[in-house]
Amino acid sequence: MKKIKVAIVGLGRISGDHFQGIGALPDMFKIVAMCDTDPARIERCAEERPGLKAYDSIDKLLKDDEIDMVTICTRHPDHVPMARKAIAAGKIAVVEKPCATSAKELENLIAFAKKKGGRVFFRHNRRYESAFQKAMQLMNSGILGEVQYVKIHRFPSYCRRNDWMTMSEYYGGLLSNWGPHLIDQALQYLAAPIADIWSDLRRVISIGDGDDLMKILIRGTNKRLVEVELSGCNALPGRQLEIIGTRGTLIYEGGKQIEVRAVDPSIPFKKLKPHPEQPGFAYGNFDETLEFVDSLYDVPPEHMGQLWVDLYNDVVKGIPTPVRPEQALAVMKVIDTVFKQNDWKPILSKWGK
Numbered sequence: 001m002k003k004i005k006v007a008i009v010g011l012g013r014i015s016g017d018h019f020q021g022i023g024a025l026p027d028m029f030k031i032v033a034m035c036d037t038d039p040a041r042i043e044r045c046a047e048e049r050p051g052l053k054a055y056d057s058i059d060k061l062l063k064d065d066e067i068d069m070v071t072i073c074t075r076h077p078d079h080v081p082m083a084r085k086a087i088a089a090g091k092i093a094v095v096e097k098p099c100a101t102s103a104k105e106l107e108n109l110i111a112f113a114k115k116k117g118g119r120v121f122f123r124h125n126r127r128y129e130s131a132f133q134k135a136m137q138l139m140n141s142g143i144l145g146e147v148q149y150v151k152i153h154r155f156p157s158y159c160r161r162n163d164w165m166t167m168s169e170y171y172g173g174l175l176s177n178w179g180p181h182l183i184d185q186a187l188q189y190l191a192a193p194i195a196d197i198w199s200d201l202r203r204v205i206s207i208g209d210g211d212d213l214m215k216i217l218i219r220g221t222n223k224r225l226v227e228v229e230l231s232g233c234n235a236l237p238g239r240q241l242e243i244i245g246t247r248g249t250l251i252y253e254g255g256k257q258i259e260v261r262a263v264d265p266s267i268p269f270k271k272l273k274p275h276p277e278q279p280g281f282a283y284g285n286f287d288e289t290l291e292f293v294d295s296l297y298d299v300p301p302e303h304m305g306q307l308w309v310d311l312y313n314d315v316v317k318g319i320p321t322p323v324r325p326e327q328a329l330a331v332m333k334v335i336d337t338v339f340k341q342n343d344w345k346p347i348l349s350k351w352g353k
């Protein structure tokens with residue numbers, strides 16, 4: 001069975017995740033090279049991981065015939081140009097989120113890969129979050145009845161953040177940084193085409209000029225509503241997830257368990273009529289008694305490294321990875337819409353975009 005030879009481009013904060021995740025699968029992958037324009041980063045990586053070939057430019061790296069796959073962990077506006085170069089050189093491209101700086105750019109990349117007979121994958125690794133997967137499983141089990149509202153709230157710490165990821169020049173801000181993860185989850189919960197989107201995007205405490213607080217409401221053609229609230233300025237964060245269905249509610253507060261309170265599944269909802277006549281001196285429903293069942297479900301340990309296993313199975317065995325290019329494109333379209341609705345234009349002039 002083929003072992004995929006990998007190069008990691010961009011040796012910054014997230015590169016450790018790539019080394020760790022890919023390195024944990026020695027039967028599937030072998031990391032053979034690394035690349036960064038910063039010599040100090042190359043030196044640091046060479047000390048930590050001796051034996052890798054080092055390149056100071058992706059152009060040089062792409063001439064290396066040993067390399068099958070390139071993972072791109074550089075600044076946001078570099079993602080698509082680098083992926084295009086990798087595909088043109090006959091390599092598999094793995095693109096960190098955000099997958100592009102616009103839906104159009106991503107659409108062109110996907111079309112380019114198709115035209116060249118190349119492969120491109122998108123690292124929406126939070127699709128693999130254990131709590132997300134468990135919540136999806138519970139939602140789809142029917143225990144909550146017909147799901148009406150899903151509220152995803154995420155607060156990547158109260159922080160007057162000041163690195164490049166907060167600067168619109170680099171397609172920074174929380175929408176392009178954390179947004180892809182949560183919008184990807186939102187579209188999975190939605191489970192239907194998007195009917196309409198409402199959003200509010202603002203900058204509250206970020207030092208960069210990018211956004212750090214948003215609410216996005218996505219309504220499906222199935223009438224389900226998914227709310228995404230994402231904030232880098234909430235000092236007292238609450239629940240991460242609420243799913244409200246006709247028979248119960250699921251909540252997740254970020255710990256090791258998901259809580260569900262649902263009407264006992266053995267109790268059917270009887271067909272009842274409302275009473276127009278004079279009521280007694282109480283509120284409620286006197287024609288039925290509903291019993292709740294409260295349940296706690298363990299969230300399994302994280303296994304986001306499964307993304308690499310699925311990617312391998314796609315490349316080598318032809319089993320499609322769950323994160324599809326068209327889904328990455330759907331996420332980018334939501335991001336574009338939110339920027340547009342809020343008259344927020346990332347400044348990408350330096351990058352020729």
Ligand SMILES: NC(=O)c1ccc[n+]([C@@H]2O[C@H](COP(=O)([O-])OP(=O)(O)OC[C@H]3O[C@@H](n4cnc5c(N)ncnc54)[C@H](O)[C@@H]3O)[C@@H](O)[C@H]2O)c1
Pocket residue numbers: 009010011012013014015035036037038041056057058072073074075076078096097098123125177
């Ligand atoms: N999927 C996730 O969970 C997750 C988490 C964090 C970051 N990310 C994404 O990973 C990417 C990198 O983030 P980071 O925090 O590691 O950034 P970083 O700034 O820490 O690292 C980027 C690295 O890229 C190098 N670089 C810049 N231009 C280059 C070029 N032209 N050629 C080669 N190397 C170059 C820099 O020198 C730096 O070492 C971003 O897209 C970010 O959004 C994803």
